[in-house]
Amino acid sequence: MGLFTRFSEGLARTREAFREDVNLLLNRSPEVDEDFWDGLEEALIMSDMGGYSAATIVDKLRAEATRKGLRSARDVLGALNDQIAAEFVEGGDDILGGEGSVVLFVGVNGSGKTTTTGKIAKQAKDAGRTVILGCGDTFRAAAIEQLEVWAKRADVEICARERGSDPASVCYETIERGEQIGADLVLIDTAGRLHTSADLMRELEKVVSVVRKRANLPVKLVLVIDATTGQNGLQQAREFNSALDLDGVIITKLDGTAKGGIAVAVAHYLKLPIVKLGVGEKLEDLKDFDAHEYAAGLLGDFGE
Numbered sequence: 001m002g003l004f005t006r007f008s009e010g011l012a013r014t015r016e017a018f019r020e021d022v023n024l025l026l027n028r029s030p031e032v033d034e035d036f037w038d039g040l041e042e043a044l045i046m047s048d049m050g051g052y053s054a055a056t057i058v059d060k061l062r063a064e065a066t067r068k069g070l071r072s073a074r075d076v077l078g079a080l081n082d083q084i085a086a087e088f089v090e091g092g093d094d095i096l097g098g099e100g101s102v103v104l105f106v107g108v109n110g111s112g113k114t115t116t117t118g119k120i121a122k123q124a125k126d127a128g129r130t131v132i133l134g135c136g137d138t139f140r141a142a143a144i145e146q147l148e149v150w151a152k153r154a155d156v157e158i159c160a161r162e163r164g165s166d167p168a169s170v171c172y173e174t175i176e177r178g179e180q181i182g183a184d185l186v187l188i189d190t191a192g193r194l195h196t197s198a199d200l201m202r203e204l205e206k207v208v209s210v211v212r213k214r215a216n217l218p219v220k221l222v223l224v225i226d227a228t229t230g231q232n233g234l235q236q237a238r239e240f241n242s243a244l245d246l247d248g249v250i251i252t253k254l255d256g257t258a259k260g261g262i263a264v265a266v267a268h269y270l271k272l273p274i275v276k277l278g279v280g281e282k283l284e285d286l287k288d289f290d291a292h293e294y295a296a297g298l299l300g301d302f303g304e
Helices: 003-010 012-028 034-046 051-068 073-078 080-085 092-097 113-126 143-154 167-181 198-214 231-244 262-270 291-299
Strands: 101-106 131-136 157-159 185-190 219-226 248-252 274-278 286-288
Touching: 003 012, 003 291, 012 034, 012 073, 012 291, 034 051, 034 073, 051 073, 051 080, 051 262, 073 080, 080 291, 092 101, 092 274, 092 286, 101 113, 101 167, 101 198, 113 131, 113 143, 113 185, 113 248, 113 274, 113 286, 131 143, 131 167, 143 157, 157 167, 167 185, 167 198, 185 198, 198 219, 198 231, 219 231, 231 262, 248 262, 262 274
Parallel strands: 101 185, 101 219, 131 157, 131 185, 219 248, 248 274
Antiparallel strands: 274 286
């Protein structure tokens, strides 16, 4: 199944809700007027792009429509996908697909962090890379067992300790073992924590500090967000980025929400690249991010 098909299916709920709102605009009047622009901005906000992102996109689209003399609402909507795609920053491919690196996955409980780490390990190993997994989540009862299942499935080595161990020590050992086996991709799952807990965030900062001091490879920090949390996911991203200076974001569970525009909001507000999108439960549903494919899957094609 092709990339666009997976995106299209995974973003179906968001797309259907958005097109329903926009079709009301088109049925009322095919012409571009103030009501059309207001309605379009509202539809984008309802997809969870956030008010500021939606307003910026509409302002840019208005300027383009004026410049090109677009008077038909459908013609304007035909240019919307490119405006959405332009909101994203580049660099997501380099985090997992470039040279060797140590990648720490952070996020709140329930975001799909451990599963995402395991899927990436499997994808990377299948692509011929030498991968090692580290279980820095030493608190959640099933975290170690869950990551061990993925390590076996991916046929990669895993570093883990008993529950309650110091996570920074596990990370240190993972990096050390990775050097011994010549791993060019070290993937470390960290314990989920609330972004509103100062104590837990300080503990995570300690883990990151240890990793940065020990690693010889570049260290990347990737936040995993559950799309179904909506604008709370954007707040998570702000808090984690403020504390850790993130390198990128992975958004999961896009197939379970009509608020798939959260990816636009995160990219727009924080200028962080989207590394991957999760549009389903299967391994192949964790997709490399493509801005144009995402926009097409999110909104459909009004220019057809």
